[in-house]
Amino acid sequence: MKTFPVTLPETEEGGETMKQNVNIKDIARLSGVGISTVSRVLNDHTDVKKETREKVLQVIKEYNYIPNNSARNLKRSVSKNIGVLVKGIYNPFFSKVVRAIEEEIARHDYSMILHYNSKDATNDSEVAIELIKEKKLTGLICLGGDFEDIDTKQIAALETPMVLCSTMVRYSGDENVFSSVNIDDAIAAELAVKEIICCGHRRIGMIRLREDDFSVCQYRMTGYKRALDSCDIPYDPELVEAGDYTFETGYKAMQRLLDKQLDMTAVFVSTDLMAVGAARAAMERGIKVPEELSIVGFDGIEFAEYFMPSISTVMQPVEEMGIMSVEILFDVLNNDGVHRQILFDTKFLHRESLRRVGGEACPK
Amino acid sequence: MKTFPVTLPETEEGGETMKQNVNIKDIARLSGVGISTVSRVLNDHTDVKKETREKVLQVIKEYNYIPNNSARNLKRSVSKNIGVLVKGIYNPFFSKVVRAIEEEIARHDYSMILHYNSKDATNDSEVAIELIKEKKLTGLICLGGDFEDIDTKQIAALETPMVLCSTMVRYSGDENVFSSVNIDDAIAAELAVKEIICCGHRRIGMIRLREDDFSVCQYRMTGYKRALDSCDIPYDPELVEAGDYTFETGYKAMQRLLDKQLDMTAVFVSTDLMAVGAARAAMERGIKVPEELSIVGFDGIEFAEYFMPSISTVMQPVEEMGIMSVEILFDVLNNDGVHRQILFDTKFLHRESLRRVGGEACPK
DNA sequence: CTGAAAGCGCTTACAG
DNA sequence: CTGAAAGCGCTTACAG
Numbered sequence: 001m002k003t004f005p006v007t008l009p010e011t012e013e014g015g016e017t018m019k020q021n022v023n024i025k026d027i028a029r030l031s032g033v034g035i036s037t038v039s040r041v042l043n044d045h046t047d048v049k050k051e052t053r054e055k056v057l058q059v060i061k062e063y064n065y066i067p068n069n070s071a072r073n074l075k076r077s078v079s080k081n082i083g084v085l086v087k088g089i090y091n092p093f094f095s096k097v098v099r100a101i102e103e104e105i106a107r108h109d110y111s112m113i114l115h116y117n118s119k120d121a122t123n124d125s126e127v128a129i130e131l132i133k134e135k136k137l138t139g140l141i142c143l144g145g146d147f148e149d150i151d152t153k154q155i156a157a158l159e160t161p162m163v164l165c166s167t168m169v170r171y172s173g174d175e176n177v178f179s180s181v182n183i184d185d186a187i188a189a190e191l192a193v194k195e196i197i198c199c200g201h202r203r204i205g206m207i208r209l210r211e212d213d214f215s216v217c218q219y220r221m222t223g224y225k226r227a228l229d230s231c232d233i234p235y236d237p238e239l240v241e242a243g244d245y246t247f248e249t250g251y252k253a254m255q256r257l258l259d260k261q262l263d264m265t266a267v268f269v270s271t272d273l274m275a276v277g278a279a280r281a282a283m284e285r286g287i288k289v290p291e292e293l294s295i296v297g298f299d300g301i302e303f304a305e306y307f308m309p310s311i312s313t314v315m316q317p318v319e320e321m322g323i324m325s326v327e328i329l330f331d332v333l334n335n336d337g338v339h340r341q342i343l344f345d346t347k348f349l350h351r352e353s354l355r356r357v358g359g360e361a362c363p364k
Numbered sequence: 365m366k367t368f369p370v371t372l373p374e375t376e377e378g379g380e381t382m383k384q385n386v387n388i389k390d391i392a393r394l395s396g397v398g399i400s401t402v403s404r405v406l407n408d409h410t411d412v413k414k415e416t417r418e419k420v421l422q423v424i425k426e427y428n429y430i431p432n433n434s435a436r437n438l439k440r441s442v443s444k445n446i447g448v449l450v451k452g453i454y455n456p457f458f459s460k461v462v463r464a465i466e467e468e469i470a471r472h473d474y475s476m477i478l479h480y481n482s483k484d485a486t487n488d489s490e491v492a493i494e495l496i497k498e499k500k501l502t503g504l505i506c507l508g509g510d511f512e513d514i515d516t517k518q519i520a521a522l523e524t525p526m527v528l529c530s531t532m533v534r535y536s537g538d539e540n541v542f543s544s545v546n547i548d549d550a551i552a553a554e555l556a557v558k559e560i561i562c563c564g565h566r567r568i569g570m571i572r573l574r575e576d577d578f579s580v581c582q583y584r585m586t587g588y589k590r591a592l593d594s595c596d597i598p599y600d601p602e603l604v605e606a607g608d609y610t611f612e613t614g615y616k617a618m619q620r621l622l623d624k625q626l627d628m629t630a631v632f633v634s635t636d637l638m639a640v641g642a643a644r645a646a647m648e649r650g651i652k653v654p655e656e657l658s659i660v661g662f663d664g665i666e667f668a669e670y671f672m673p674s675i676s677t678v679m680q681p682v683e684e685m686g687i688m689s690v691e692i693l694f695d696v697l698n699n700d701g702v703h704r705q706i707l708f709d710t711k712f713l714h715r716e717s718l719r720r721v722g723g724e725a726c727p728k
Numbered sequence: 729c730t731g732a733a734a735g736c737g738c739t740t741a742c743a744g
Numbered sequence: 745c746t747g748a749a750a751g752c753g754c755t756t757a758c759a760g
Contacts, residue, residue, distance in 0.1 A: 073434040
């Protein structure tokens with residue numbers, strides 16, 4: 001395929017044409033040492049004579065040699081690499097935590113290998129397994145995604161500790177094959193909606209995720225219903241519209257809600273991204289937020305804080321969750337291999353977009 | 365290291381303990397065929413008897429066999445993979461384009477291998493070369509980053525077409541080693557600031573990126589100065605503050621500007637993210653945007669559109685640029701190997717955050 | 729401190 | 745249509 005002509009540049013010394021891909025054998029030959037010695041230099045082994053090391057390093061530099069990672073991974077039994085598999089590159093919710101995780105992994109003297117999986121991919125657990133094998137990972141942390149159909153046998157066979165963080169899997173079996181770090185989305189959503197109710201709202205709309213979106217956000221709908229139920233507010237399906245993780249779908253869902261003239265005074269939106277879109281939709285129609293309509297989101301992404309008015313939301317301790325995932329991973333690795341299932345608490349942030357109406361007292 | 369006890373699950377047939385990692389040899393043995401045949405099945409070669417193929421596929425499924433990618437990459441001379449190296453995982457500006465690129469690559473019957481490089485990494489070009497070698501890439505597209513010190517000799521030696529999109533490198537040499545797809549940031553910024561001037565503003569603040577941030581955004585400052593200059597407005601360094609790609613630094617930069625009491629009526633901000641932070645800072649102090657202060661950003665990210673008021677900005681045709689990068693890549697690959705340097709036009713979006721002041725006519 | 733050799737798990741001519 | 749063998753570029757005991 002590579003039929004285009006490129007004049008190979010010559011090296012400085014004696015017109016020897018530069019090989020397309022310098023490999024360890026070439027470096028060994030050019031340095032006048034054995035292959036093993038080059039490998040030792042490459043891997044920072046201490047048992048190489050200083051002069052030898054320097055000579056080799058000089059040749060490596062001169063020829064721009066970069067070791068082939070595929071070969072290294074193939075040969076190495078275990079890399080000092082922890083994989084991080086993130087679901088969806090568009091989710092600002094996860095982008096923040098990755099850095100914290102990387103630092104925490106580095107503190108343990110390991111490296112992070114970051115891998116993003118498409119939002120539309122349905123085979124998250126397969127990708128995870130593939131990643132572990134390919135990179136010979138010491139451990140894997142998965143952020144988001146759907147692991148309901150995970151093959152626990154295969155995970156166990158891999159003997160590679162895995163931590164599922166904020167993923168769709170509520171594992172309660174007695175098999176001890178992976179750890180999980182989550183919040184309880186249903187409870188967090190229930191508390192948020194109760195906060196709304198506490199502010200005197202009774203007609204509360206909901207913008208949920210489409211049913212075919214298989215993520216933890218689905219449980220937020222459960223929380224919405226529970227809150228209504230516990231405060232004796234009848235559930236009205238007319239008050240519910242669905243979106244899809246984006247500003248635009250939140251915007252449109254709000255338009256549909258408003259079109260119905262439902263005399264709502266508040267809307268609970270299952271992600272901050274959609275909440276921003278929803279707020280814009282209302283304000284564009286001249287509806288004042290929060291004076292005429294309160295809006296509450298979920299996640300705690302930075303953007304919600306900068307929006308005018310700032311969006312009240314359920315803050316997930318993402319960074320702590322990420323760091324905890326790393327800690328658990330190394331615990332499993334270094335100690336008894338007993339996995340843990342952890343639920344973090346969330347925090348409701350009452351910001352500008354939520355306002356009290358009427359004079360009614362808090363029902364609960 | 366993996367000292368934790370895991371009871372290896374047994375396979376269904378006859379208690380043979382499942383190997384930790386099933387490989388192609390095992391599959392061959394279990395299927396009663398040769399290794400080459402398994403490989404052929406794996407790679408969808410047509411020259412395998414139907415029954416044989418089915419038998420092999422069944423064994424593969426039963427043992428959850430996943431081929432080792434390191435081995436494949438090592439052996440394969442060319443993968444049908446195009447790499448995409450993205451600078452910074454936090455940049456919403458790039459996240460949008462990746463999907464477009466992926467689709468375009470798929471249309472050519474290739475796969476995309478996505479790789480993110482840390483925002484703080486200084487060795488973008490080295491990472492690029494490493495990626496090409498490791499994955500035996502057919503081509504590479506780089507989104508963002510600093511390639512000023514790129515080793516053109518090595519790139520040429522690799523014989524792998526490379527397209528730099530929105531990266532810091534203005535290559536005008538006669539060597540024909542890579543393509544580039546960019547906008548002219550200086551011109552685009554100049555036009556944006558002229559739009560502001562056309563609206564009657566004379567005291568125009570600027571929030572730029574810190575000087576040590578080595579990205580194309582630096583040129584936006586050049587454009588700001590040029591616009592002032594061409595309209596005979598003196599450049600006042602007091603009106604310039606710097607941020608760092610985030611809401612928060614934009615917010616703080618605006619606070620510093622406002623603290624100086626400079627009687628500005630407009631601010632040009634070199635990224636939309638910072639523009640949103642800046643707008644919030646002003647509005648929090650009771651300054652009405654745009655009635656008392658106009659704000660203009662740069663990039664055209666979605667959030668700028670949903671913010672209240674929506675942020676006027678310079679829209680980069682990111683998706684088109686991404687798609688063009690793919691097209692150029694395949695052109696280079698299939699045809700003459702002649703690289704191209706392309707500059708896209710930008711579009712100024714006059715939205716809610718920019719308002720006319722005074723009665724002065726447009727100076728240019 | 730150093731080198732020759734085996735082998736990681738695949739793919740790809742080559743021979744049948 | 746199928747299999748045995750070579751080899752991709754490394755790392756890692758092993759022997760010196």
